[in-house]
Amino acid sequence: AQSVAQPEDQVNVAEGNPLTVKCTYSVSGNPYLFWYVQYPNRGLQFLLKYITGDNLVKGSYGFEAEFNKSQTSFHLKKPSALVSDSALYFCAVRSTGFQKLVFGTGTRLLVSP
Amino acid sequence: DAGVTQSPTHLIKTRGQQVTLRCSPISGHKSVSWYQQVLGQGPQFIFQYYEKEERGRGNFPDRFSARQFPNYSSELNVNALLLGDSALYLCASSLRGQSDTQYFGPGTRLTVL
Numbered sequence: 001a002q003s004v005a006q007p008e009d010q011v012n013v014a015e016g017n018p019l020t021v022k023c024t025y026s027v028s029g030n031p032y033l034f035w036y037v038q039y040p041n042r043g044l045q046f047l048l049k050y051i052t053g054d055n056l057v058k059g060s061y062g063f064e065a066e067f068n069k070s071q072t073s074f075h076l077k078k079p080s081a082l083v084s085d086s087a088l089y090f091c092a093v094r095s096t097g098f099q100k101l102v103f104g105t106g107t108r109l110l111v112s113p
Numbered sequence: 114d115a116g117v118t119q120s121p122t123h124l125i126k127t128r129g130q131q132v133t134l135r136c137s138p139i140s141g142h143k144s145v146s147w148y149q150q151v152l153g154q155g156p157q158f159i160f161q162y163y164e165k166e167e168r169g170r171g172n173f174p175d176r177f178s179a180r181q182f183p184n185y186s187s188e189l190n191v192n193a194l195l196l197g198d199s200a201l202y203l204c205a206s207s208l209r210g211q212s213d214t215q216y217f218g219p220g221t222r223l224t225v226l
Contacts, residue, residue, distance in 0.1 A: 034214070036217070042219055043117075043203055043219040044156070044205075046214055046216060098161055099144060099146055099207060100158040101148075105155050106154075
């Protein structure tokens, strides 16, 4: 069965510094991987996805993610964090056969001024 | 373009009652999925519908049911509500295929007293 792990409940970073939110996955077959962000009392907003191709995926709001097959990781990154990036971030993997997304437990990102 | 819309935004029910949640997908999207997000956790897959047929079901009891209409909108029904059904219910739509991105609505916050 597919699964993802987000080992950090919270990541703290100062504004202007680079940020990384970690995600590891377990799948059978080729992984379809996603990152979503959730602001308080809101739904999930799509950031980026990896289906195939280049291991560095660029997404919305300056975010990017690096797919590493040997380490089964898909870490979210941003070169320079903004206070407005403070939110809850979810990594997800698509189940084979149909469109079920399996989510991690989420990582709260706190960017301090 | 309008995104995924859900109604109502909030509702409060008592144990044993029944509830119907509604979702309108992005125009042109033919697949709708439902997720339950309990406070502090990642979303859990409930159902996927594509072209008005159920294509996937998560590990939820038979009290949960759904359907998709000819205009691709969808309803999620929950019978005999339990306290543990209190959650944010998210609807997501996508074009069709397995690699398609799912776009989420703002959710319906259900509180069961």
